Amino acid sequence: MDPHPPGTAAPERQRLVILAEGALGDHSAKTAYGVLRYGSRDVVAVIDSTKAPAVVGDFRDIPGRLDVPVVASLEAALALPQPPDALLIGIAPTGGRLPDAWKGILLSAIEHGLDIISGLHTFLADDPDLVAAAAAHGVALQDVRRPTGPRTTAVGRRHGPGKRVILAVGTDCAVGKMSVMLELRRAALADGVSASFVATGQTGIMIEGWGAPVDAIVSDFVQGAMERIVEQGEQLGDWVMVEGQGSLDHPAYSSVTLGLIHGATPHAMVLVHKPGLLDHDFDHLPDRTFPLAPLPGFIDLHERIASAVAPAKVVAVALNTSLYADETDARRIIEQTAAETGLPCDDPYRFGPERLWAAVRERVDTLVG
Amino acid sequence: MDPHPPGTAAPERQRLVILAEGALGDHSAKTAYGVLRYGSRDVVAVIDSTKAPAVVGDFRDIPGRLDVPVVASLEAALALPQPPDALLIGIAPTGGRLPDAWKGILLSAIEHGLDIISGLHTFLADDPDLVAAAAAHGVALQDVRRPTGPRTTAVGRRHGPGKRVILAVGTDCAVGKMSVMLELRRAALADGVSASFVATGQTGIMIEGWGAPVDAIVSDFVQGAMERIVEQGEQLGDWVMVEGQGSLDHPAYSSVTLGLIHGATPHAMVLVHKPGLLDHDFDHLPDRTFPLAPLPGFIDLHERIASAVAPAKVVAVALNTSLYADETDARRIIEQTAAETGLPCDDPYRFGPERLWAAVRERVDTLVG
Numbered sequence: 137m138d139p140h141p142p143g144t145a146a147p148e149r150q151r152l153v154i155l156a157e158g159a160l161g162d163h164s165a166k167t168a169y170g171v172l173r174y175g176s177r178d179v180v181a182v183i184d185s186t187k188a189p190a191v192v193g194d195f196r197d198i199p200g201r202l203d204v205p206v207v208a209s210l211e212a213a214l215a216l217p218q219p220p221d222a223l224l225i226g227i228a229p230t231g232g233r234l235p236d237a238w239k240g241i242l243l244s245a246i247e248h249g250l251d252i253i254s255g256l257h258t259f260l261a262d263d264p265d266l267v268a269a270a271a272a273h274g275v276a277l278q279d280v281r282r283p284t285g286p287r288t289t290a291v292g293r294r295h296g297p298g299k300r301v302i303l304a305v306g307t308d309c310a311v312g313k314m315s316v317m318l319e320l321r322r323a324a325l326a327d328g329v330s331a332s333f334v335a336t337g338q339t340g341i342m343i344e345g346w347g348a349p350v351d352a353i354v355s356d357f358v359q360g361a362m363e364r365i366v367e368q369g370e371q372l373g374d375w376v377m378v379e380g381q382g383s384l385d386h387p388a389y390s391s392v393t394l395g396l397i398h399g400a401t402p403h404a405m406v407l408v409h410k411p412g413l414l415d416h417d418f419d420h421l422p423d424r425t426f427p428l429a430p431l432p433g434f435i436d437l438h439e440r441i442a443s444a445v446a447p448a449k450v451v452a453v454a455l456n457t458s459l460y461a462d463e464t465d466a467r468r469i470i471e472q473t474a475a476e477t478g479l480p481c482d483d484p485y486r487f488g489p490e491r492l493w494a495a496v497r498e499r500v501d502t503l504v505g
Numbered sequence: 506m507d508p509h510p511p512g513t514a515a516p517e518r519q520r521l522v523i524l525a526e527g528a529l530g531d532h533s534a535k536t537a538y539g540v541l542r543y544g545s546r547d548v549v550a551v552i553d554s555t556k557a558p559a560v561v562g563d564f565r566d567i568p569g570r571l572d573v574p575v576v577a578s579l580e581a582a583l584a585l586p587q588p589p590d591a592l593l594i595g596i597a598p599t600g601g602r603l604p605d606a607w608k609g610i611l612l613s614a615i616e617h618g619l620d621i622i623s624g625l626h627t628f629l630a631d632d633p634d635l636v637a638a639a640a641a642h643g644v645a646l647q648d649v650r651r652p653t654g655p656r657t658t659a660v661g662r663r664h665g666p667g668k669r670v671i672l673a674v675g676t677d678c679a680v681g682k683m684s685v686m687l688e689l690r691r692a693a694l695a696d697g698v699s700a701s702f703v704a705t706g707q708t709g710i711m712i713e714g715w716g717a718p719v720d721a722i723v724s725d726f727v728q729g730a731m732e733r734i735v736e737q738g739e740q741l742g743d744w745v746m747v748e749g750q751g752s753l754d755h756p757a758y759s760s761v762t763l764g765l766i767h768g769a770t771p772h773a774m775v776l777v778h779k780p781g782l783l784d785h786d787f788d789h790l791p792d793r794t795f796p797l798a799p800l801p802g803f804i805d806l807h808e809r810i811a812s813a814v815a816p817a818k819v820v821a822v823a824l825n826t827s828l829y830a831d832e833t834d835a836r837r838i839i840e841q842t843a844a845e846t847g848l849p850c851d852d853p854y855r856f857g858p859e860r861l862w863a864a865v866r867e868r869v870d871t872l873v874g
Contacts, residue, residue, distance in 0.1 A: 257656065257725065287626065290757040291789035355727050355761045356626065356720040385813035388659040390767045392724045395760030420660035429813065441810055444754035444798065 150251065151178045153213040153220035155241060159227045160184045160206060161195045163310045163417070167255060168226030170339040172201045174318050180220045181213040182206045183241075210241055214248055222251040224342065234258045243269050251276040255338025257352060280341045281349040283361070290359035290399055299370045300500050303402035304380035305438055305450070307428045308417060309389060311410040312456040312485060313380035314340050316492075319484040320406070321377045323493035332373030334365050336396060340379045350381055351392050358392065362399025375497075378402065384438060385429050387418060394441065401446035404500045405438055406492075407431070411469045412459035431477050451499040452492055453481040519620065520547045522582040522589035524610060528596045529553045529575060530564045532679045532786070536624060537595030539708040541570045543687050549589045550582040551575045552610075579610055583617055591620040593711065603627045612638050620645040624707025626721060649710045650718040652730070659728035659768055668739045669869050672771035673749035674807055674819070676797045677786060678758060680779040681825040681854060682749035683709050685861075688853040689775070690746045692862035701742030703734050705765060709748045719750055720761050727761065731768025744866075747771065753807060754798050755785060763810065770815035773869045774807055775861075776800070780838045781828035800846050820868040821861055822850040 152171070159165035160182065172179055172192060179201065182192060185208040193202030207213050213220055223245040225238070234242075234256050242252055242260070246269040252260055260266050260277040270277050295301055302320070304313035317333060324331035333340070335347025346368070348361045362378075369376040378400050382389030397405075409431065416426040429437075435450045442448040453473055457466035466483060474481040480495030521540070528534035529551065541548055541561060548570065551561060554577040562571030576582050582589055592614040594607075603611075603625050611621055611629070615638040621629055629635050629646040639646050664670055671689070673682035686702060687709075693700035702709070704716025715737070717730045731747075738745040747769050751758030766774075778800065785795040798806075804819045811817040822842055826835035835852060843850040849864030 257723075292756045292787060292793050292795065293790070294793070351725040352723055354626075354721055355724045355764060356758065358724050358760050359757050384810070387661045387767065387814050388728050389725065390814065391727050391760045391764030394763045395724060398756060398759045418661060421662070424661050424663070426661065426814070437809060437813065440806060441753070444806065445756050445759065445795070 150222040151180050151218060151220045152222050152224045152253075153180055153210070153250070154182045154224050154226040155238065156182050156184050156226040157238065157241075158184060158186050160187045160190075164227050166310055167228050167339040167342070169196055169198070170314060171224060171226065171342055172196070172204065173198045173315070174343045178218075179204050180216050180218050182226070183208070183210060183213060185209060188212070210244055210248075220250060222253055224253040225256060228255065228338065239263075239265070242266060246270055246273050246275050249273055249275060251278065253278045253280065253342065255281045255342060255349070257281060281338045281352045283349055283353045285348060285361055285364060287354065287357045288360040288364070289356060290363045293363050293367065295366075295401070295403070296370045299374055299376060300404075300504060301366055301370075301376045301378060301400055301402045302496065302500065303378040303396060303400050303405050303448075304408055304454075305393065305397070305405045306380055306383050306408040307431070307434065308383050308410065308413060309386065310417060311408050311413070312454070313408045315485050316406060316408050316454040317377040317379050318343070319489035320493050320496065321375075323484075323489035324375050324377075324497075326490075327493065329375055329497070330373045331375040331377060332369045334369040334376060334378045336362070336365070336379045336381055347379075350396060351389070355391070355395070358395035359399035362396055366400050380408070383416070384441065385426075385434070386416060387426055397438070397442050397448070398445045402442070402448050403504050404449055404451040404496070405442065406452045406454050406496065407435060407438070407450050408454045408456065409473070410456040410459065411473070431473065435477060435479075449503060450479065451503070452496050453477055453479050454492060455481060455483045457483045457486055519591040520549050520587060520589045521591050521593045521622075522549055522579070522619070523551045523593050523595040524607065525551050525553050525595040526607065526610075527553060527555050529556045529559075533596050535679055536597050536708040536711070538565055538567070539683060540593060540595065540711055541565070541573065542567045542684070543712045547587075548573050549585055549587050551595070552577070552579060552582060554578060557581070579613055579617075589619060591622055593622040594625060597624065597707065608632075608634070611635060615639050615642050615644050618642055618644060620647065622647045622649065622711065624650045624711060624718070626650060650707045650721045652718055652722045654717060654730055654733060656723065656726045657729040657733070658725060659732045662732050662736065664735075664770070664772070665739045668743055668745060669773075669873060670735055670739075670745045670747060670769060670771045671865065671869065672747040672765060672769050672774050672817075673777055673823075674762065674766070674774045675749055675752050675777040676800070676803065677752050677779065677782060678755065679786060680777050680782070681823070682777045684854050685775060685777050685823040686746040686748050687712070688858035689862050689865065690744075692853075692858035693744050693746075693866075695859075696862065698744055698866070699742045700744040700746060701738045703738040703745060703747045705731070705734070705748045705750055716748075719765060720758070724760070724764070727764035728768035731765055735769050749777070752785070753810065754795075754803070756787060756795055766807070766811050766817075767814045771811070771817050772873050773818055773820040773865070774811070775821045775823050775865065776804060776807070776819050777823045777825065778842070779825040779828065780842070800842065804846060804848075818868075818872060819848065820872070821865050822846055822848050823861060824850060824852045826852045826855055
């Protein structure tokens with residue numbers, strides 16, 4: 137997806153059915169959950185034959201979407217009183233490939249007149265069968281992960297006067313970096329502050345309607361793309377909340393993470409962590425695990441590597457306490473983490489973003505002056 | 506370029522003319538110099554109309570190539586007693602694009618039956634005019650920077666038993682990381698040690714005939730590509746010398762550098778530096794410079810960030826003393842750098858790689874055990 141010029145309209149309204157076959161209740165459905173929680177489009181159903189019949193609320197507490205039905209098939213979604221007019225692929229598998237079994241579902245959706253929205257590394261528009269079917273049925277194939285911006289290297293751009301750029305970093309993939317930044321943007325706007333969100337991955341782009349799919353960009357141009365979309369974010373708001381990707385110690389994705397840090401050159405970073413996770417979600421080799429880093433040293437590492445290009449501090453820790461069902465446990469862990477790191481800490485998804493936003497605002501204003 | 510299966514033959518012999526228009530005497534001709542110094546193919550001439558008539562030795566002390574003529578035009582090269590049968594594009598401009606003015610030269614070369622070898626980000630095979638001309642004249646267009654290996658993420662592979670993987674890192678682009686690793690491989694082989702070279706950029710691939718053009722690979726797959734070509738390097742030798750790219754503090758390319766570190770997971774790194782350079786070669790904005798990092802802290806930063814995935818030490822510093830014409834000055838700076846860093850230090854390009862290789866070998870054997 138090309139970064140749209142700032143100020144353009146939100147994506148046109150569609151009634152979505154989200155394909156999340158076999159993935160509900162699992163973090164591989166994170167695109168589905170993100171679009172359900174933060175997207176503005178109607179969602180008429182989620183397809184997961186392994187969980188149907190059910191409702192979204194059985195798997196995730198998403199305000200306003202608890203009653204969205206989980207159905208067993210595309211046909212069941214098409215039989216609803218308000219049938220969908222677009223199918224959104226709601227999983228993000230390792231490597232980003234389209235499972236073979238799903239192609240038949242996509243062809244069937246196209247034959248029923250549905251647009252297809254995909255964030256996979258494998259582009260729909262590169263599949264001759266899908267392209268031919270889409271042309272025959274007059275539907276659109278939207279590959280949000282296809283980079284279409286200019287292929288340019290970073291130039292060392294300075295931020296605009298008065299702008300504050302905040303980047304989410306994390307201890308692993310899929311811990312909630314996007315959600316934290318969307319929550320902080322929401323709190324900033326509620327506070328009467330001019331703020332924008334810069335999407336760097338497929339789910340964020342589906343939600344926001346623009347951004348750059350950084351992990352799909354040729355490596356030489358990652359930092360240039362980040363510089364460009366942060367500039368666009370600055371045109372949309374004074375506080376620019378940048379979605380993070382991967383983690384700085386990830387065996388497969390750390391270089392994407394550093395591209396965000398050195399391309400966005402944030403004034404400050406918010407570290408996102410999911411207490412209870414011990415190892416990276418990375419189990420390709422049966423006898424090998426990669427433990428998550430202890431927070432204090434990892435915070436220092438972020439500040440040191442960021443400052444190799446432009447100084448930046450970690451100003452807060454956002455926890456994803458979803459592994460702790462009990463609220464008392466969650467609040468205790470938040471307290472412990474604040475004490476361990478010396479930083480403001482909260483779970484903005486579970487307990488609201490207001491306190492974390494207030495802390496970030498105060499610290500960044502003090503830092504930047 | 507696809508990583509060729511280890512053990513395949515070197516690139517077939519060609520008589521090259523190298524296009525380096527306007528670039529001789531400048532580090533933007535680094536591909537030309539690399540192929541002249543380390544390549545095995547005949548070079549009948551270099552084209553640079555701003556420097557002709559001249560010989561390579563007027564610009565660079567390259568043993569065996571001092572008398573290669575610098576000519577003003579393709580026509581002059583074609584009129585030589587041994588005319589070329591391939592044209593190699595010998596510059597690496599920022600962003601990797603083909604200067605417009607050169608396209609006419611390429612078309613003329615194709616019309617005269619020359620293959621074209623390019624390492625630019627802009628692929629020859631994507632230009633309809635060049636493709637049509639090549640088809641009409643039966644010549645090959647070779648884009649060594651086109652990634653054709655599998656698009657796979659890293660899996661956390663362990664190195665093979667007894668293997669030693671050494672990665673070059675640097676304080677800037679274009680300081681000599683490739684040359685240092687080629688020199689170390691040469692010294693290891695001369696020492697009777699099994700050793701290989703793993704090319705990660707266009708010049709290295711042109712020299713070696715295989716490798717991965719890492720900066721042209723989609724960012725999600727950089728660490729996977731590194732893991733794969735290091736495995737191939739291990740099949741070719743016990744000591745695997747991996748070409749580096751960029752620098753960990755580069756505003757545009759640091760994420761590529763980290764992809765090499767965390768994808769190759771080297772046992773040890775050799776830091777390459779060019780004394781006398783003060784700022785990164787990065788002047789996009791007239792009022793902004795990016796100073797090079799002081800060596801001791803930068804060495805520590807490399808070790809810390811590497812160890813976030815797999816422990817690795819910087820075991821030696823290789824200097825490019827080309828800014829110091831006087832040998833006494835060069836040797837003094839080598840001594841100073843050894844004292845400042847506490848590491849073995851030499852200029853292996855200028856003074857031979859034997860001492861640096863002996864120091865690397867001893868330190869790595871001690872580290873790895």
